[in-house]
Amino acid sequence: MITWAWPAPEKGWRKGPWTPEEDKLLSEYVKLNGEGRWSSVARCSGVNRSGKSCRLRWVNYLRPGLKRGQITPQEEGIIIELHALWGNKWSTIARYLPGRTDNEIKNYWRTHFKNKDKSSKTHEKRKSSELKQKRNNQQQEDDNRPEDGKRVGSSANNEKLQEEHGKQELHFICPILGDQTLPVMFQDAAPWTELVAEDGLWGGLWNIENGQEGRADYNNTNCNKMAVQNQASALAFGGDPSTCFYTGGYIS
């Protein structure tokens, strides 16, 4: 197998943490020219970074639509389930968590689960005090810098959205696959089912008739009978398909 390396640092690519100026240069370049061709991004954007580094920075930090902030309990549930299913396939797992990157999930898993058995009372103590402090800070942060892209999808945010949009709690849909269950966030039902179909894991669609109480059973016999879209999923759960969107914990 060819071991390829990114272009040799002819002038010495910069390493280490990205500066706001570099972020700006990269974002502007990618917005103008699109993703891909990372080696030319490195050469032409004015950022003295390797293409690999540029790609990573964009994918993990600068890309629009990224959800920053704490992993929600729902997302945590998904991570646990999918990790049980696929192991360390972080990018695959990340596909089912919109706005989350594989790196983020990988880090989360390592810090929260890999050493779980090592966790001590001290750890628990610290966690709860952190949570407390975060809760206190959250409202302040949201008030002070709502647009800085650092902490969105927060619990405080969810509460706001919940108030604004009318309070239907986000449920998981758990398709049955033999003895395995797979949690899916409601808002992403269409991409998820498309992926599943593409991957040939289930090759079929939801049985809407069974979609009661926020649960749907997978039904092989319904393969290809209907195109599952967000709206269809919304219908399956008695929601209004025209207003179905993710609000970071609640659907309207």
Add this chain to the structure above:
DNA sequence: AATGGGAGCAACCGCTAGTGA
């Protein structure tokens, strides 16, 4: 007040897979 250690996260590294000439 100083400092040692753990947690969390950003970034790097090495490798593989995909693609087009």
Add this chain to the structure above:
DNA sequence: TTCACTAGCGGTTGCTCCCAT
């Protein structure tokens, strides 16, 4: 078919922050 190039993945490292002592 081979080879060069590119994109992406998973593992690892290193830095920063914060808490406990």
